[in-house]
Amino acid sequence: MLPRYAYLGPAGTFTEAALRQVAGPDEATYLPQADVVAALDAVRSGDADYAVVAIENSVEGAVTAVLDTLATGEPLVLLREMLVQVSFTLAARGGTELADVGRVAAHPHAWAQCRGWLRENLPGAVHVPSTSNTASASQLAGSDELPFDAALVPPPAVSHYGLQALAHDVADNGGAVTRFVLIGHPGFVPAPTGADKTSLMVHLPDNEAGALLTMLEQFATRGVNLSRIESRPIGDELGRYSFSIDAEGHIAEARMGEALMGLRRVCPVVRFLGSYPRADAAPNEVRLNTSAAAYEDARSWVEKLRSGAAG
């Protein structure tokens, strides 16, 4: 049986582009889902083996839902990250010209990312909010009576749905990239590559600024840099937070292991969400005194002292 991947569909989404980096349609069963929570639930329920979801800076919806879903319930882990260049095509039915466009369907996130371009190139255009840019593409392909003339859609959706491109690379910000992750069941940890990330979810011991400092010092003292830290409300009570963290390095490394031990001791809740290769393959910066060799030297020095050697 081919491995089954749940992802935010339908065909043509940026998430699908991320999934293609992991496994081509011939090597895998693609299971499109209505939203990211459903994609994760599919893995938990056994309907899928893996999920591919956006984890940061998405134009396709609630990344916070991913973080919150991973934070509780049956444990899942991140296995790999993938980057996808994000830009839109303004697409319409065949025969439409740019000058004809008065109403544009777009997910509010997509609209926000293209606001400047639209103001300049389609000054009077009215925003018709949609819940999915790819769904708008599909509607353009299928129905005559639509409340919009064109839509901002992911580039792959244009040919997939037989649409006409009115403008390519529509985006106020040329280099926008979305980060996706491959998610699966615990059971093994990808081998360290020297360019890895470790994702965590932690609760603070209490709500003071001091508690956040105490938590961060667990990383700083061991020379572990953070590449992302994001607070998330815990449950519904305002004012209590968990922190979603990406740290540079792999749990197999001594400095990361010691930092995790520190978190485990000082934080009431720590959830390990995986160590996995970074998409950009940029080697982790390791200061001399936090290298594997420095840790090994320190460990063996203390061992020797414990048995009475001169120190």
Added chain:
Amino acid sequence: MLPRYAYLGPAGTFTEAALRQVAGPDEATYLPQADVVAALDAVRSGDADYAVVAIENSVEGAVTAVLDTLATGEPLVLLREMLVQVSFTLAARGGTELADVGRVAAHPHAWAQCRGWLRENLPGAVHVPSTSNTASASQLAGSDELPFDAALVPPPAVSHYGLQALAHDVADNGGAVTRFVLIGHPGFVPAPTGADKTSLMVHLPDNEAGALLTMLEQFATRGVNLSRIESRPIGDELGRYSFSIDAEGHIAEARMGEALMGLRRVCPVVRFLGSYPRADAAPNEVRLNTSAAAYEDARSWVEKLRSGAAG
């Protein structure tokens, strides 16, 4: 002329309920907007005097868009915060019974908050994603041919649109509250009440864990607690962050003033977004050695030493 308030409309939204806490419909001109960014833009352009927007834990969409919009562009400030209890009514046209409901319209955030209730009470219900719960209410009121039978809507929308309530207080989590803020132009700072917040947006000096610690120490050293800290990507480059912060206290207070001075010195960008009363009116905890009196004692002590007094 009545003061003009831009807010996320249409009538019947939770945001409208927050606005009513500030000014009743008789005392103000209500200007409903399609999204929160449009509400803020209306203040910047002069079309509105104030905006009311959700700032945390919203079920009506992108709070991050509020943070990002405040973070750049023409300065705006927070003037007040309001809390609104959030629960949904499952509503339909007159004559519908719960047993008839097969398809339910809901904003994906609302669906997520009611998932458990729906699984139990409407086991086979299909989710029809909408971009606005209140818009679904309006559609139920107006059109016969709809791709859904019922919708999760804010309670005030039921009577406003002449719908029928099939279930009240639909929410997996009984006490959910959303935090809203009143936003306006700089020019004055609300007087300190002893139960205040100060909102800030800061960039870190660089990307190391050490930089985040340095920033947080500006607060901790002066005894200022943080009630919220959230990282936001800066522009589109992955891996660079700004921090959106709510600190307990008022800029008029000595400890907050000194903490802000510290941030101004060590962070490349600091944007002050206002000092304003907390909605819960819970007095700020002030440790003895960071009270106004302790600061005043310390200030006058140093003044005396500078002119030669014994210390």
Added chain:
Amino acid sequence: MLPRYAYLGPAGTFTEAALRQVAGPDEATYLPQADVVAALDAVRSGDADYAVVAIENSVEGAVTAVLDTLATGEPLVLLREMLVQVSFTLAARGGTELADVGRVAAHPHAWAQCRGWLRENLPGAVHVPSTSNTASASQLAGSDELPFDAALVPPPAVSHYGLQALAHDVADNGGAVTRFVLIGHPGFVPAPTGADKTSLMVHLPDNEAGALLTMLEQFATRGVNLSRIESRPIGDELGRYSFSIDAEGHIAEARMGEALMGLRRVCPVVRFLGSYPRADAAPNEVRLNTSAAAYEDARSWVEKLRSGAAG
């Protein structure tokens, strides 16, 4: 052969009283020395097996010389600490009365500790500085022509030298205690008792306040309290310091081992000077999250994660 102990002599010193806590005169060979450096040198040269020296708050001279001597050269370690109650007897030759006393011999440290008493009880007394209070006792016993009439001496010296006590318990500060240590060669570490100290000498990575903080955080992050920290100039260059530190706990304990590993990584020089029982036998305070159990739980948790367990 009896074990040989070098100590600051002659007979009757407070150091001898400390030595008696370790080994009585029947069980050991007592080797009195002219100063503490000579006592340590005797161990290094093999002339003695152990040395007993004051390490803190001494009235008998340069404790800093002990710290400096341990800091460089052939490694020595602390094996035990002893406390000795310090007060003086004002002693003279038989037949002398308090009213006859015009000139009082005393080591400047002893004089300083008794200044108040002397002002009150011997208002006109002149200080005759001596290099050793016990030497003054010996001189009183042996010579007729002395530039002083009485001396402040350790209580045991009175009978040892056949003197007459004019006043007992002379001290401005009733409870003065001096801390002594037993010093020997490395080779074994006394077993942990739950009430231990670990002594260290470290150099800072550089001279900034930040470097001192970095060093101290190695302890704080692991929940290790310091009971003493003292800066000592490194060599003769003004402005460069080493730190002499007593930390609460034993190198065999996980939290101390990890703190030492941290020091080894971040400090250019770390010298381990021993883990040994505290004289006061007061159990080390261990916060819940730095207990041996907390460390063991954290270690095994990380081990399990590394082999793929859910975290």
Added chain:
Amino acid sequence: MLPRYAYLGPAGTFTEAALRQVAGPDEATYLPQADVVAALDAVRSGDADYAVVAIENSVEGAVTAVLDTLATGEPLVLLREMLVQVSFTLAARGGTELADVGRVAAHPHAWAQCRGWLRENLPGAVHVPSTSNTASASQLAGSDELPFDAALVPPPAVSHYGLQALAHDVADNGGAVTRFVLIGHPGFVPAPTGADKTSLMVHLPDNEAGALLTMLEQFATRGVNLSRIESRPIGDELGRYSFSIDAEGHIAEARMGEALMGLRRVCPVVRFLGSYPRADAAPNEVRLNTSAAAYEDARSWVEKLRSGAAG
């Protein structure tokens, strides 16, 4: 009346050399004292206007006595620091040759500093401890019957007492320098020069490592470097410490003022011991973000925000 200076005498001491840097014998009344505590007491009692005492790395005795004496009692302040190059002359009566020397008088500190030289050049020499190297010089000049043949004395003492130099620059460590300070009554603070020190004595809030960190962060957060930090026992109870600190900068500077305010708030006792020019005149390193300009910018920024300006 000429200003009166109390100092550690007699004539010919290194302290006298330090005093000469402040005021020549024609411009001042020199009041030699038996020890440093007496020198400070002379100022407190009004017998002297100023005192000159060693404050660090002294070969002439208890610098800790200076720190302890300044730490309590009537306030005194440091007004200036002076450096004196320290080396010894091995001196004897006229007619003595190096080969004749069997017994050498020396203060134990001086002996310790010359131990290596003596071992090499006078292998069999016996140490005769003295309480003052200059006193030994005076004895050599006056008496025939002495228990020593030569003495380690400060160079100026040779001609002052009409002795013969057997060896110059006797010291194991060529560049030894002792730091002296000029001490007087509070009443004015020397003007800032850009190369200043501020001396302080502080007690910690409690005995934990965390308390020391909290204290040091008051400096680090404001960008103030420390050039010296030394723990001193408080009174006689073992285990309680005060800290004697030299910080780089002047109390008139904004960053130092704010650091002192912080100490005043968090430490139970802070004694200001003066801001004064550094002897080496090396300009204080000031990071860009802690310059006077950075502080002034931050102060005026917060002022503007408080009156409603955009931030």
